[in-house]
Amino acid sequence: MELSCKTEYALLALLELSSYYQRLEPLQIRQIAAKQNIPDRYLEQLLATLRRGGLVRSQRGAKGGYLLAREPWKITILDVMSCLEGSEESASEATSTKTVESAVVGEVWQEVHARAKEVLQHYTLQDLCDKRDSQSQLDLMYYI
Amino acid sequence: MELSCKTEYALLALLELSSYYQRLEPLQIRQIAAKQNIPDRYLEQLLATLRRGGLVRSQRGAKGGYLLAREPWKITILDVMSCLEGSEESASEATSTKTVESAVVGEVWQEVHARAKEVLQHYTLQDLCDKRDSQSQLDLMYYI
DNA sequence: ACAAACCCCACTGGAGAACCGGGGTATACT
DNA sequence: AGTATACCCCGGTTCTCCAGTGGGGTTTGT
Incomplete structure (x- = not known):
């Protein structure tokens, strides 16, 4: 659950893409990459x-680009992560080959993962946008 | 916060070492490695x-080995992790070079880390020993 | 003296992350 | 039709880090 x-x-x-969502027209990779230094x-x-x-x-061809597949408040950060860090190997296999001790240790980490997932599932893209907006408002006020 | x-x-x-703690005599690397397949x-x-x-x-020389530095219930899993995953680069630097967006994303992961730390700080070596013991008891009962 | 154990440092091999590049395909506009 | 735009797919490269190995030293009990 690290941030890669x-x-x-x-x-x-x-x-x-969330910010562009209401326009209903696609945004190109180039634009995004330039704006976020990627x-x-x-x-x-x-x-x-x-x-x-x-x-x-995605929309191919000229004037193509990408659009969000659904509303920004219907996509959680967990959705994004589990999509990217793909081909998950769920544990719980070969418990017989593991010692009792490592099984116990494993349980603790499962609890850690569960907690992490709670947080990641709680925030949606919309939440992040809102946070960003209020943060830039703050920055602006400090600037004055 | 992965389990390496x-x-x-x-x-x-x-x-x-926790199990050996009450004997007050050191345990050798060899013994531990053999028992846990390390x-x-x-x-x-x-x-x-x-x-x-x-x-x-540690105790050097013949009949040497390792002992826990303090009681098993005074060592948390978090203590162990932060000792091993050393030379931590605490974030919060160069916030000026980061975009507002990545700062917001960073906050979420700080929350994730905080939750993870809560769990890891909650369990002590003693807790793990207890868990192991009750688990082996269970295994034994199923065997019968 | 000698053997048992820890101590320290350096090296290697493999895996995965972060990129880069080339050539293909769909679409809009003229 | 032709061309430019932008996505699509797949493979290679470089770099870092983890896991494990090895050699030679120092301390300590018998």
């Missing part, structure tokens, strides 16, 4: 993964 | 780190 570049880039991109060829891969995961829709 | 081999091995070793030369490094972190004491 992958996940961060993807979230930043999705935030851009290597564009890499972002391309990530958006492709998000598309396969059903989080965004 | 490093952390798992260390915890297994500390569990062994490469002994690797475990050596880990125990050295734990010693520098003040979690175990």
